[in-house]
Amino acid sequence: MKYALVNGDRQEAKAGLRGVCQACDLPMTPKCGQQRIHHWAHRTVNCDAWWERETLWHRDWKNRFPQEWQENRITGPEGDFHIADVRTHYGTVLEFQHSHLSAVDRRLREAFYGNMAWIVDGMRNGKDPATFASFLSANIPDYGKVRGWRFQLRRFPLVDNWVSATSPVYLDFGDTIFPNTGLPPHELLWRIKKARTGRVIVTPFLRQNVIDHYKLSTPLEGFDPHPPPSGPQDYRSMDWP
Numbered sequence: 483m484k485y486a487l488v489n490g491d492r493q494e495a496k497a498g499l500r501g502v503c504q505a506c507d508l509p510m511t512p513k514c515g516q517q518r519i520h521h522w523a524h525r526t527v528n529c530d531a532w533w534e535r536e537t538l539w540h541r542d543w544k545n546r547f548p549q550e551w552q553e554n555r556i557t558g559p560e561g562d563f564h565i566a567d568v569r570t571h572y573g574t575v576l577e578f579q580h581s582h583l584s585a586v587d588r589r590l591r592e593a594f595y596g597n598m599a600w601i602v603d604g605m606r607n608g609k610d611p612a613t614f615a616s617f618l619s620a621n622i623p624d625y626g627k628v629r630g631w632r633f634q635l636r637r638f639p640l641v642d643n644w645v646s647a648t649s650p651v652y653l654d655f656g657d658t659i660f661p662n663t664g665l666p667p668h669e670l671l672w673r674i675k676k677a678r679t680g681r682v683i684v685t686p687f688l689r690q691n692v693i694d695h696y697k698l699s700t701p702l703e704g705f706d707p708h709p710p711p712s713g714p715q716d717y718r719s720m721d722w723p
């Protein structure tokens with residue numbers, strides 16, 4: 483974890499410090515080696531079975547939000563608890579998911595956190611950015627209130643695995659450039675959502691726009707449709723907030 487309590491204050495890991503877990507009060511050890519980002523580890527097993535080994539990607543995402551929103555203990559009705567990556571001032575939990583998550587586990591977390599959104603690391607599997615790009619170029623952009631692309635749901639586990647989520651899901655392909663899309667060359671997040679036809683709509687947003695949406699409660703603003711809408715658009719009534 484990024485934080486432990488040292489004499490009652492949240493602190494980042496540093497060699498020589500002694501801390502306790504802010505969720506379970508058990509002792510934690512600072513890990514400040516060369517291989518992984520500096521972090522705190524429980525001396526025994528992590529009290530949060532949902533905790534994912536942190537990567538630089540996780541840490542970068544947490545750091546885009548105020549410190550006091552990061553790594554918040556959320557307690558369920560039966561006293562069980564988990565540590566949310568970020569819990570915003572507005573009560574939304576943001577989970578930054580790097581590794582594969584089964585549908586069962588995803589549903590459990592969505593039920594526990596309620597008001598939440600997923601940011602999914604699209605760079606974990608080296609082939610996924612190229613596969614995603616090939617889907618974009620093979621499909622004509624679809625125009626509703628904002629620009630999006632409509633995919634057939636097939637043979638793309640990264641999208642297939644997340645399309646049934648009940649909470650918003652944003653794929654993060656880092657600075658991958660998707661040519662010939664008419665979009666800015668980097669810093670996008672792609673929201674995925676099932677369309678009524680059973681297909682998938684992927685909608686790009688500027689990464690900063692999504693961050694601001696959760697950080698400042700500003701509206702999510704997709705890219706203007708161009709050319710103007712024509713033909714069937716089965717997602718125009720989608721509930722974009």
Ligand SMILES: [Zn+2]
Pocket residue numbers: 503504505506507508524528529530
């Ligand atoms: Zn703990």
